[in-house]
Amino acid sequence: MTFQQLSFTVEVAKCASINKAAERLYTHQSNVSNTIKQLEEELGIQIFQRTKKGVSVTEEGREFLSYAEEIMNKKAFVEDLYSKSHFRRQYFSVSSMRSYFLSVPITNLQPYVTHSQGDPIYIRLKKQSFSDVLDDVQYCRSDLGIVFLIKSHSQRIQRLSSVKNLSYYELGESHISVVLRDDHPALAEHAPQQVMEHIAGYPYVIAENQENFGRFYDDSSRSISQLFEDPPKCVISINDSAASQDIVAHTDSFFISSTRWQHPQHYCFSSIPLEGEDNVLTHYYVTRKNQALSPLTELYIRELKKMFGNL
Missing domain, CATH: 3.40.190.10 (Periplasmic binding protein-like II)
Known part of the structure; x- marks a missing residue:
């Protein structure tokens, strides 16, 4: 598969005509037709349905074209990036x-x-x-x-x-820590060393890049596993750290941090370090x-x- 084959295929799809595509590509109709035919044979798919009225994209051709257009767009971006010195x-x-x-x-x-x-x-x-x-x-x-x-x-x-x-x-x-707002009900009702016994009953906020309902932290920890011996009553998964902090600041939820709370004081948060060597990072x-x-x-x-x- 070559860039020429991809560019010919994308152009034919845009024009819905091999003749019009050949004109825009400044080449012969037979060259475009043969190039696409070779590509179809190579991949073992039919990209276009050919009729006397022109061409139409097949179902498998539509899927292929989505990839082909993405490749050609990236190629054009890279060429443009390195052809202009002011982009360096x-x-x-x-x-x-x-x-x-x-x-x-x-x-x-x-x-x-x-x-x-x-x-x-x-x-x-x-x-x-x-x-x-x-x-x-x-x-x-x-x-x-x-x-x-x-x-x-x-x-x-x-x-x-x-x-x-x-x-x-x-x-x-550092110590793995549970972070929650200063006026969280768990802090109001229990001493800090007892909060861990009750925290799993509150919503748990996790910031992650990929959906993984089986993981509660970046790395394994016995204390965190014990914290969730029973599945949390509510898990809020979000891929935006700032939004997760907003949620904890305005609800009874909490999150787990790899350090004591060190962020700028936009919020009034308390950190409770988890005890034990298993929670030292x-x-x-x-x-x-x-x-x-x-x-x-x-x-x-x-x-x-x-x-x-x-x-």
Whole structure:
């Protein structure tokens, strides 16, 4: 399958005519017809129904064209991006298991961004699962990864980093905490050490990228499993962290955080750390082995270390 075959097919579908498509493509009708026929034979499908009045798209052709148009649009985007020098940028991408770890260091990069010389800067921040963060760094989709594991599971990152040719560096430790608003009824009715015995009766808010009703946190924890020995009465799953905080701020719900509440004080939240070694997390940043770090990456790592130093 070639780009020419895809472009001919997409154009014929737009024109509903091989002759009109050939005119727009500045080629012969027979060339277009033969090219599409070869593609149909190669894929084993019929894309167009041919009649004396013209052509119409078949059912399987409609599905194929949706993919073909997407490929051609991406091809056009890449060609346009690299054919114009003013589109060239400095790229910096970070993948992390928590959006909080992504955003805070960025707020301290303003002087660098403001006074940077040369190409414009394009920064991308992505919230991902543990395995997706490592994959992003391994396959150069991100310059830097930020992950955490339960302290007793530290061998996992050692093993995976070796397999994926990554380097990892410890940032610090934290306790998994339950976060709820300061005037939550559970805090009003019970001492903090007793809240855990009653919290599962309240709505639980989870911010996730992919739907997974069997998981309540990014990594396994005995205390969290015990917290949900019985399924929560209500689980609110949302892929927007800010919206999840709004829900907790205005309802009797709660969420689980990988640290004590460290966000700017937009809300009055209380954090209750879960006790026990099973709830101690170790945080790491990850790079490709022998990777030459850009100035922006090095600066981001410095700000990341400052942030964890204050946890």
